[in-house]
Amino acid sequence: MKTMRAAVAASVIVACALSACAPHPVQTVAGGHPDDGRDAIARSPCINCHVIPGIPESRGVVGPPLSRWAGRAYIGGRLPNTPETLVQWIRDAPSFDPEVAMPDMGISDQDARDMAAYLFTLN
């Protein structure tokens, strides 16, 4: 049985490697530090609108939970979820979508990079 499972697992890995469907590739954010991002998020209003894995203070229900961020396809339901787009979204979401509830909170470029870097560690 063990051998069988191992064989199945191995074949999945091979299949994924061949078809480029490896589980969430790790995306990094240029200039972003995930640990600093975690701290920056915990100090920010983010936690009052979102539930964010790894940040126990987060409790918000105004925006969506940010679990499994690295696997998300879209930001705000409309923008492809790339690191640079996420950095700019965190800094000024209304510039992408005038109807969005998330405000421009005056978050610095460095803090936004760090925050995005942390979110992309969430698999």
Place this chain on the structure above:
Amino acid sequence: MGPPLIDPLWIYGSDDARVFESIWNGRQAGMPAWAGIIPQDDVWKIVAFIREAPPGDKWPWNGEAAAPASTAASSVEPAKGRGPLTVDITGRHGWWDILYRGLEGAADARTANELHLPVGRPVRLVLRSGDTAHQFCAPVVDDAIDLEAGREVRVEVQVDEPGTSIGVCRNLLGRADMPMRILIVAQPAAAFDEWLSAQRMPAPEPSEASASRGRDAFLERGCLVCHTIRGTPARGRVAPDLTHVASRRQIANGVLDNRIGNYEAWIAGNESIKPGNQMPAFKELDGATLRALGSYLDSLR
């Protein structure tokens, strides 16, 4: 026929909401209900008039009337050239209402959860409970003071150093997990005077389009039923006065830092932030309107 309105005894409580209630709903002892006879706005004007009776007539320590029921009588005299500073503090459901009465033609200043005190000047605190029982436990008093509805407690305090401190008080009949915070801000006299003058002013007119849109939403979406913003038609009294909310360090009774993002979070999702609080969560606002409200509140400095 009715009791005097210029002595310090208030049978049904002396805060605005109680006086309004006495006029609007009447009292069994003989006061008729004026609801539907006197327009609500006029009742509030009457409340304001009753509450603004000259302090010399109303408060014993300014005249030669009966001895004050002070818990901490002090012999410290106010600095020369300054009248005594009196602050009315009323415990509400989940927050503290803080009133600096207007004297000699100055307007009232009303704020919430943040008590500013001038360094080196004695201040009289008039403590009340606006609903059930409260406990006042700011670091400026030695022991927690129990407050019951319909009874005033007067205490004289003086701070000697600038700085901030926080009192976390129990709301005796509230939820065990909903403490009432009060932030004490002790300021040098000049800074305090400047702060108080600014707090007496009506709200600034919004200068940006988003804030202006937020002002309209505030007045149209029901916020004004519970909140006052002086200088606007918003005159609700069951929730904090927001005239200068952006000047405060915190919002939501000390639960949130005062900044853009947290206004929106509180308006649309306060129940997840402070379970059991009295404000409804406004989930029917579209995103742009929610942000506009945040901009407006952030402009109320």
